[in-house]
Amino acid sequence: MNRFTLTIAAAATALTFAGQAFAGDQYVDETGFAVSGYDVVAYFSLPQNPVGEAQPEGVPGNKAITAEYNGSTFAFSSEENKAMFEADPAKYAPQYDGHCAYGVSKGGKVPGNPNLWRIVDDKLYLNITKNVVGFWEEDIPGNLDLAENNWASIEPEPKSTATIPQFSSAAPVN
Template sequence: MNMFNVRKSILAAALISGFATFAVLPSTAMAYDENSTAAINVDAQGVGLQGFDPVAYFTVKAPTLGNAAYTASHNGITYHFASKGNRDKFTANPAHYAPRFGGFCAMGVALDKKLDGDPQAWKVVDGKLYLNVNKEVQKKWLEDVAGNLKKANMEWPAIKDKAPKDL
C-alpha cells in the first residue's frame, strides 16, 4: 500500500470515528440557531449558558441555575448569576468565567462542528470552563482532553464565525 493510500485510510477511519461519536446526538442537539454566524451560543433572549451561573462552576463546582435578578453582560451576551457576589466576581474578570468556544460543545469544535453546549455536561480544565453537547459525548471528550483541546483550539478560529448548518 503506498503512502497516499495509507493516509487516505487513516483519514477515513478518523472521519468514521468522528461521525460515530455524533451518532449519540439527538437531532435537535445543534446550536440554538443553525443559521447564526455568532461565535457565542445564546438563547432567543441573548442569554448565555442557558441561564446557568458561569461563576458557580468555579466556586461550588456544580452547574447552578442563575437568577434573572442578577445579570451581567459580556461581549453582548447576558449571563445570569445565583447571587450578587457571583455577578460581581464575573464583572471583575468576565474572560476568566465565560465558557470557552462561546459555550459551544468542545468536542464538536474539535471535530469542526458548532454544537449546542449542555450546562450539565461541563468540565473546568486549567481554569477554563468547557461544555459538551451531552454526557455521552463528554465521555468521549474526556478520553483525551489535552488532544481534543489541541484540535479544538486549532479549529475554532476557522469555524467560530460560521453557521452550524454550514459545517
C-alpha cells in the same frame, strides 16, 4: 521598568484585546441567556469529579441578577458572583462561546449543555450530551489541541441555533 518588562506587558495587553476582538457569537438557547441562564462563576466553586464521573449540576442564575458580555446576557445566583464576572468576564465565560468543546474539536459548532461541564486549566468547557462527554474525556488534552486548532477557522461562522438535546433548563430562576 526595563525594556523586557515593557515588551512583555505590551504583548500581554495585545493578546488580551485580540482575544476579546475575535470572540464570536455566544450560544444562547430558548431561555434567552448565555449558558441557558446558569451561573458561570458558580462552576469554579463546585466540586469537580474525576474524569469518567458525572459532574454536579450547574447552579441556576437569577433573571434579576445579570451582566452583559460578548453580546449576550449572563445570569448569576448572587450579586457577588455577578461582581466577580464583571471584574474578569473572560475568566468565567465558557470556552468556544458556550459551544460544545468536543464539537469544536471535530470542526463544528453545536450547543453546550450547562450540566455537562469540566474545568481544565482554569477554563470552563461544556459538552452537548453524556455520550459526547465520554468521547471528550478519552483524551482531553488531545481534544483541546484539536479544538484550539479548529476554533480559528470556525469561530467566524454563525453561532449554533440548535436546541440542546435531552435538556430541560431550570434556569434562570426567580
